Amino acid sequence: MFPANRPRRLRRDAFSRAMVREHRLSPADFILPVFVHDIPGRAPIPSMPGVERLSIDELLKVGEQALELGVPALDIFPVIHPAAKSLDAAEAFNPEGLAQRAVRALKARLPELGVMTDVALDPYTVHGQDGIIDEHGYVQNDITTEILVKQSLSHAEAGVDIVSPSDMMDGRVGAIRNALEAAGHIHTRIMAYSAKYASAFYGPFRDALGSAGNLGKSDKFNYQMDPANGDEALREVALDIAEGADMVMVKPGLPYLDVLWRVKQEFRMPTFAYQVSGEYAMIKAAAQNGWLDHDKVMMESLIAFKRAGADGVLTYFALDAARLLRQHG
Numbered sequence: 001m002f003p004a005n006r007p008r009r010l011r012r013d014a015f016s017r018a019m020v021r022e023h024r025l026s027p028a029d030f031i032l033p034v035f036v037h038d039i040p041g042r043a044p045i046p047s048m049p050g051v052e053r054l055s056i057d058e059l060l061k062v063g064e065q066a067l068e069l070g071v072p073a074l075d076i077f078p079v080i081h082p083a084a085k086s087l088d089a090a091e092a093f094n095p096e097g098l099a100q101r102a103v104r105a106l107k108a109r110l111p112e113l114g115v116m117t118d119v120a121l122d123p124y125t126v127h128g129q130d131g132i133i134d135e136h137g138y139v140q141n142d143i144t145t146e147i148l149v150k151q152s153l154s155h156a157e158a159g160v161d162i163v164s165p166s167d168m169m170d171g172r173v174g175a176i177r178n179a180l181e182a183a184g185h186i187h188t189r190i191m192a193y194s195a196k197y198a199s200a201f202y203g204p205f206r207d208a209l210g211s212a213g214n215l216g217k218s219d220k221f222n223y224q225m226d227p228a229n230g231d232e233a234l235r236e237v238a239l240d241i242a243e244g245a246d247m248v249m250v251k252p253g254l255p256y257l258d259v260l261w262r263v264k265q266e267f268r269m270p271t272f273a274y275q276v277s278g279e280y281a282m283i284k285a286a287a288q289n290g291w292l293d294h295d296k297v298m299m300e301s302l303i304a305f306k307r308a309g310a311d312g313v314l315t316y317f318a319l320d321a322a323r324l325l326r327q328h329g
């Protein structure tokens with residue numbers, strides 16, 4: 001008796017593996033998140049080895065590299081000076097704010113590069129929460145949404161291509177869409193952080209923004225999703241689509257591939273995943289110890305997103321992975 005099927009036949013040689021490969025990565029699959037600060041030069045982020053905070057001049061250099069490598073878009077995260085943080089987060093919609101200036105500089109110098117901004121108040125609040133809190137520390141939904149709308153409009157006026165609400169307030173996608181339309185910004189795309197979980201994997205990001213200290217021991221469970229929930233993600237995505245989102249996102253990435261898969265299967269929308277700071281830090285730390293092969297694990301993690309149905313991945317590895325794809329195809 002012989003085995004009726006020998007799946008290993010197709011695995012034997014590189015040519016036949018290439019013939020039956022189901023998914024491929026390309027630089028166009030990546031969006032690079034970038035941290036921008038208001039001082040000259042670059043500054044390392046210890047918990048995110050290889051990632052630096054950038055001045056606007058340095059950001060333009062990174063933007064050029066992204067364009068050159070075929071990475072279609074950057075996502076801007078401003079590091080706000082403590083003196084500009086407040087309870088009402090008014091700096092978020094300052095037309096001369098750091099995010100707004102970064103957008104204008106990128107669109108002036110590199111008009112073909114897609115520019116995306118995060119819409120949320122955590123860089124701007126003294127307590128590091130994503131919204132306006134009441135006397136109990138509870139983030140108030142509708143008041144916060146009004147400020148998110150102003151923030152989005154100020155980004156659109158600066159010329160941003162995509163606004164990306166990451167705050168998880170109810171109804172904010174509809175409010176932002178309506179205000180953008182009313183102001184004539186009919187082309188501004190919305191990538192909604194639709195299923196965003198209250199995750200401890202955001203730790204290094206909060207170090208990068210300097211908001212970890214502000215947040216202290218408090219958490220974001222009253223607006224970000226419970227990691228125990230899957231069906232709820234589908235309800236959140238349905239709401240954001242109905243409210244006018246062009247693209248939806250699941251965040252974090254690898255620990256939530258089941259959610260990504262379900263969202264893609266259910267809605268067939270342009271669907272993105274965010275490989276967050278903590279996921280990046282884990283791979284970097286293990287690689288620095290010699291415990292994992294950096295490049296192989298990076299590429300394996302990225303192809304996993306494609307297999308699970310992602311149309312693209314926000315990843316701090318974007319430029320490294322694009323370079324590797326250019327070298328090896």
Ligand code: PBG
Nearest residue numbers: 120122166201202205276277278
């Ligand atoms: C802001 C925001 C966060 C991240 C993206 N946008 C942090 C948070 O919600 O606390 C995390 C990204 C990362 O960890 O890489 N709302």
